[in-house]
Structures are given as C-alpha cells and as structure tokens.
Amino acid sequence: MRAAVVTAFDNPPRCEDVPEPEPGEHQEVVDVLAAGLHPRVRSQANGSHYTSSGVLPLIPGIDGVGRRADGSLVYFLLPPGSSRGSMAERVAVDTRRAVTLPDDSDPLRVAAAMNPAMSSWVALRRRVSFRPGQGVLVFGATGNAGQLAIQVAKELGAGTVTAVGRGAARLEALRDVGADVVVPLDGDLGEAAQAVGRAAAEVDVLLDYLWGPPTQHVLAAVVGSRADPARRLDWVQIGSVAGPDITLPSAALRRVNLRVLGSGQGSVSPEAMEAELGDLARWIDAGAFTVGVQAVGLADVEQAWTMPVPSGRRVVVTPTR
Ligand SMILES: NC(=O)c1ccc[n+]([C@@H]2O[C@H](COP(=O)([O-])OP(=O)(O)OC[C@H]3O[C@@H](n4cnc5c(N)ncnc54)[C@H](OP(=O)(O)O)[C@@H]3O)[C@@H](O)[C@H]2O)c1
Known part of the structure; x- marks a missing residue:
C-alpha cells in the first residue's frame, strides 16, 4: 500500500x-x-x-x-x-x-476539525471548572484552533467571548463565528497588550495558543487590569506558535487570583480524551461549527x-x- x-x-x-x-x-x-x-x-x-x-x-x-x-x-x-x-x-x-x-x-470536515476543536473542548471540559455565563478570551484566535475555540466556548455556554489575534481584518471576521469582542495584536506589542488587558478585566478563562513574547507582554497587562484581583482567572496554555518560553513574574501569582495550567496530551489522560471524542465528533458532524x-x-x-x-x-x- x-x-x-x-x-x-x-x-x-x-x-x-x-x-x-x-x-x-x-x-x-x-x-x-x-x-x-x-x-x-x-x-x-x-x-x-x-x-x-x-x-x-x-x-x-x-x-x-x-x-x-x-x-x-x-x-x-x-x-x-x-x-x-x-x-x-x-x-x-x-x-x-x-x-x-x-x-x-463528511470525512473531510471531521478530519479537519477534530484536533483543533479538541484543544478548547477538552480544556474547558476537563482542565478548568468552566461554568455557563463565564467570560472566555481566545488568545491567538485567527488559526483553526482559535476560530474553533470561539465556537466551542459559545456552544458550551460562555457569556462573552473575546478574540485576540493578529490581522485586524481577519479578526473582525471572527464576529461571524461568535466573537463578541475583538482586540487586534498588531503594531507595538506593549500598546496592544494594554488593550488586551482592559478587555480581560472580567474574563474567567484565557485559552492561550501563542505563548512567547505576546503572552509575556499580555500577562503583565492582564494582571494589572483585573477588575477584582480575587476573581479567579484560569490561564490555559494550549499552543506555542509565538514561542516556547515566557518569564513569569512571581508577583503576578500573588497580586491576582491567577492559575496557569496547560492542556494537551499528558496533562489530559488518554481516558479523558477518549471520553470526549464522541460528543465532539457529533457536534462537528452536525455542522455546529464553521x-x-x-x-x-x-x-x-x-x-x-x-x-x-x-x-x-x-x-x-x-x-x-
Ligand atoms: N494542546 C492541545 O490540545 C492542542 C490541540 C490542537 C492544537 N494545539 C496547538 O495550538 C496551536 C494552534 O493550532 P492551529 O491548529 O490553530 O494552527 P494554525 O491553524 O496553523 O493557526 C496558527 C495561528 O497562529 C497565528 N500566529 C502565529 N504566530 C503568531 C504570533 N506571533 N502572534 C499572533 N498570532 C500568531 C497564525 O496567524 P497568521 O496567519 O497571521 O500567521 C495562525 O492564525 C499550535 O501550537 C498547535 O500545536 C494544541
């Protein structure tokens, strides 16, 4: 063969x-x-x-x-x-x-979407105590996984979904798949980070597909902008298209109720992953997602x-x- x-x-x-x-x-x-x-x-x-x-x-x-x-x-x-x-x-x-x-x-549709959709589906269902009505921010929203994360978050009951990514026009188009707020990550990273920080003041879960310098800048801005420092923010590391490492200031973890965790093969057990396959395949197959x-x-x-x-x-x- x-x-x-x-x-x-x-x-x-x-x-x-x-x-x-x-x-x-x-x-x-x-x-x-x-x-x-x-x-x-x-x-x-x-x-x-x-x-x-x-x-x-x-x-x-x-x-x-x-x-x-x-x-x-x-x-x-x-x-x-x-x-x-x-x-x-x-x-x-x-x-x-x-x-x-x-x-x-449609085999093509299911094969295309399962892996990118699984990233947010498993994160929200298995890694954090996500509740309907909570605010979700998708950091790196323009790719396959990011676009599906917006849709998955909405399907699972997110109150507000904020999409952050580069390419203002592409980002604007994400309103069509469910983004309530869009924040471009173009130009000066420091300035863009401040805008993301303001948008994240009341977010409960941040799904991070970027890591590297964008996360480094934005994490500091988000920590400095929380409306209520004691409100829990789950920062879920899922992808690292912008870099493998960040420096995490110790004060960030004391200043606000921030929990940094990952979601992927290893941190999610094979049994948990397998248990989610059927539901997700049915959602994709039913045409719920673009x-x-x-x-x-x-x-x-x-x-x-x-x-x-x-x-x-x-x-x-x-x-x-
Ligand atoms: N942990 C898990 O369970 C899991 C599952 C699936 C995927 N992932 C990971 O998630 C990440 C995204 O996957 P994907 O399927 O969405 O990939 P993708 O379709 O190739 O999308 C990647 C996106 O990242 C954007 N990007 C790249 N560098 C950037 C930067 N410096 N700043 C802002 N945006 C940037 C790209 O934008 P441009 O078009 O402008 O380049 C593109 O929109 C990958 O790291 C993948 O391995 C993890």
Whole structure:
C-alpha cells in the first residue's frame, strides 16, 4: 500500500510503498479517507514534538476518518509516539480510541476539525471548572484552533467571548463565528497588550495558543487590569506558535487570583480524551461549527507540507479518495 513516509526530520514526507499494517490486540485495520495536517503532525514529522521517539522512518498523522471492513465510518485517534500514522491507505486503529460516525458524515470536515476543536473542548471540559455565563478570551484566535475555540466556548455556554489575534481584518471576521469582542495584536506589542488587558478585566478563562513574547507582554497587562484581583482567572496554555518560553513574574501569582495550567496530551489522560471524542465528533458532524478544508491527495503529500494555506483552513490528506 501507499503512505506518506518521513525519512529525515528536515524534509517533508514523500508518498512511498510500505508494508500493510498488522493489527494487534484491541486493533482493527481501516481504510483511511481523510487525515488532517495539523501543527501537531508537522511537529511529529520534524521530530520536535515532546512525544517524539526520534525513530525514523515514520508515517505521519495522529488521527483521521476511516472506513471499516463492514462499511461503517469511524473517527480514530492514534497513540502518541506512534510511527505508523494516519497518512496511509490503511492503518491499524485502537478500537477504544475510535468512534463510529453516521453513514452520511463528511470525512473531510471531521478530519479537519477534530484536533483543533479538541484543544478548547477538552480544556474547558476537563482542565478548568468552566461554568455557563463565564467570560472566555481566545488568545491567538485567527488559526483553526482559535476560530474553533470561539465556537466551542459559545456552544458550551460562555457569556462573552473575546478574540485576540493578529490581522485586524481577519479578526473582525471572527464576529461571524461568535466573537463578541475583538482586540487586534498588531503594531507595538506593549500598546496592544494594554488593550488586551482592559478587555480581560472580567474574563474567567484565557485559552492561550501563542505563548512567547505576546503572552509575556499580555500577562503583565492582564494582571494589572483585573477588575477584582480575587476573581479567579484560569490561564490555559494550549499552543506555542509565538514561542516556547515566557518569564513569569512571581508577583503576578500573588497580586491576582491567577492559575496557569496547560492542556494537551499528558496533562489530559488518554481516558479523558477518549471520553470526549464522541460528543465532539457529533457536534462537528452536525455542522455546529464553521470549518475550512483544503483536500490534497496522498500522491501530493510532499507539496501539502509547503503549500501556502489561508488562516483558519486545514489541509486534509485523502489517501483512498
Ligand atoms: N494542546 C492541545 O490540545 C492542542 C490541540 C490542537 C492544537 N494545539 C496547538 O495550538 C496551536 C494552534 O493550532 P492551529 O491548529 O490553530 O494552527 P494554525 O491553524 O496553523 O493557526 C496558527 C495561528 O497562529 C497565528 N500566529 C502565529 N504566530 C503568531 C504570533 N506571533 N502572534 C499572533 N498570532 C500568531 C497564525 O496567524 P497568521 O496567519 O497571521 O500567521 C495562525 O492564525 C499550535 O501550537 C498547535 O500545536 C494544541
């Protein structure tokens, strides 16, 4: 069968012939219809993800939508560190990490949205005590995960959703997917941070996809702007597209009721992640969220890695379509 194969961490994968997968205990082999090219897949393929084993060659892809031997559709999540990923004509999936989809599901839509939507869905349902009516700020709202975070927060009952990101026009468009307030992160970072701080005065949960310098500046401004210092603010670290590190001033943690925590593979148990798959897949499949998809055949997987893709649109590789 054919698969995308990474043979060097500094090169994109290529479509090659590989042996068929052999199912182990609790596994079944499915035909892969769609597999998302998420940032997590890029970091798997270049060896930089914290779960990377460093072993090559590997087939990239952490999840996808497949067809079982009986014809039914299934969304599946592969285990972290797996070297036989979903960008292949067939893959062995763990039946405990798979959910059956309705026959009329759109595989591309589900494959595109599950990973980015899961980031906020799991954070709000599993990492913080989020209650309907609370205020949520999405920090880094223009990407796939950020746009879906706005929609997820609304679906889960957020009172006000504030979207922060770069590109004023793109940000303004996020009102169409549910943002109540938008704050651009363009120009001088210090000034932009003050505006974000004012907007966050009464926010309860901040979903952070950026980290690095933007978080460094904004965290100080937010701490200095809280309307009630004792009101709890859960700052949830989810992505780090702007940098891996910040310096966290000790006073920030005393001055206001700030709790900094992360959400991802490891901090959320596999069981908790699996338990959320079904509900989220149903929401996505029902069309509750706006999702942008760009389909690419397996033969063109090398180009898929380098092609320019507009913000908020997810490349999906389609091995058997
Ligand atoms: N922990 C989890 O469970 C989990 C799950 C899914 C995703 N994630 C992480 O979440 C992050 C976002 O994922 P995604 O799927 O949304 O990726 P994406 O679709 O590629 O979006 C990334 C967004 O970040 C923006 N961006 C990049 N650098 C920025 C900066 N310095 N300041 C402001 N915005 C910046 C980009 O804007 P431009 O278009 O202007 O470049 C783009 O809109 C990634 O780090 C991913 O690994 C985590």
